[in-house]
Amino acid sequence: MWNNTGETPNNGDYGYFSGTSAAAAYVTGTIALLFLIPxxxxxxxxxxxxxxxxLQVKKAILNNKSMFESFAPGQDSISRLNVSESLFSLCSELREMNLIEVLQAKSKLVSVYPNPFQDMIxxxxxxxxxxxxxIDSFTMEGVKVMGSTKIISRSGLQTIRVVTSTLSGGIYILRISSSTYSTTQLIIKK
Structure with missing residues (x-):
């Protein structure tokens, strides 16, 4: 059971709810997380x-839930979402064994701005x-429309500016990757 999930009812107060409705938000967040693995x-x-x-994401979630004995009469066991094991399972299925190390720290995206943007991001x-x-940009249909290569010459916090004047207005998938890191983000050109 999913107990004590916070909610904000229409009356401006705070409350709690539980059950499968409460689980939906956790499962949806896990699905999003798994789809965004680098x-x-x-x-x-x-x-x-x-x-x-x-189907791979579904399998990773359903095959890696944690089972607990139930104390409720007539109920054998309770399963709980195990996000960490789902992540490890998906990485293993994809044969991305080095991905766990990558997830632990090498690089991280701090921000992409402005978003929406005009001629530069x-x-x-x-x-x-x-x-x-x-740095690559793709249409929502997966067509690569822009690509560039930058050298990160030092460690630490740094900002890279990318000219985007050749892109038409619309929604794009921005992919930033290296030999040890990959992330995606939706961006909008005005």
Whole structure:
């Protein structure tokens, strides 16, 4: 059971609810997290075969729940979402064994701004490495429309500016990747 999930009813007060309705938010968040793992292989699979990628995420969640004995009469056991095990399972399924190390710290995206943008976008990263960074933009249909390469020449916090004047107005998927890191974010061109 999902107990004591906070809610804000229409009367402006705070309250709690539980049950499968409460679980929906946790499961939805886990699905989103798994779809955003920093894996170029998984990103390519999502673009090429969305149904297969969705089934892999579903399998990772359902096969890795934690089971607990129930104290309620007539109920054998209770299962709980195990996000960490789901993540490890998906990485293993994708044969991304080094991904766990990548998730633990090498680089991280701090911000992409402005968003929505016009002719330039600034990407702020925090990196512990000196490495080559690939910045690609894709349409929502998965067509690559822009790509550039930048060298991160020092560790620490830094901002990279990317000219976007060639893009038409619309919604794009921005992918920032290196040999040890990959992340995606939706961006909007005015």
């Amino acid at each position: 894996s170029n292989n998984f990103f390519d699979l999502i673009l090429k075969n969305p149904a297969k990628s969705a 600034a990407i702020t990263l925090e990196s512990q490495l000196v490495e080559k960074l690939y």
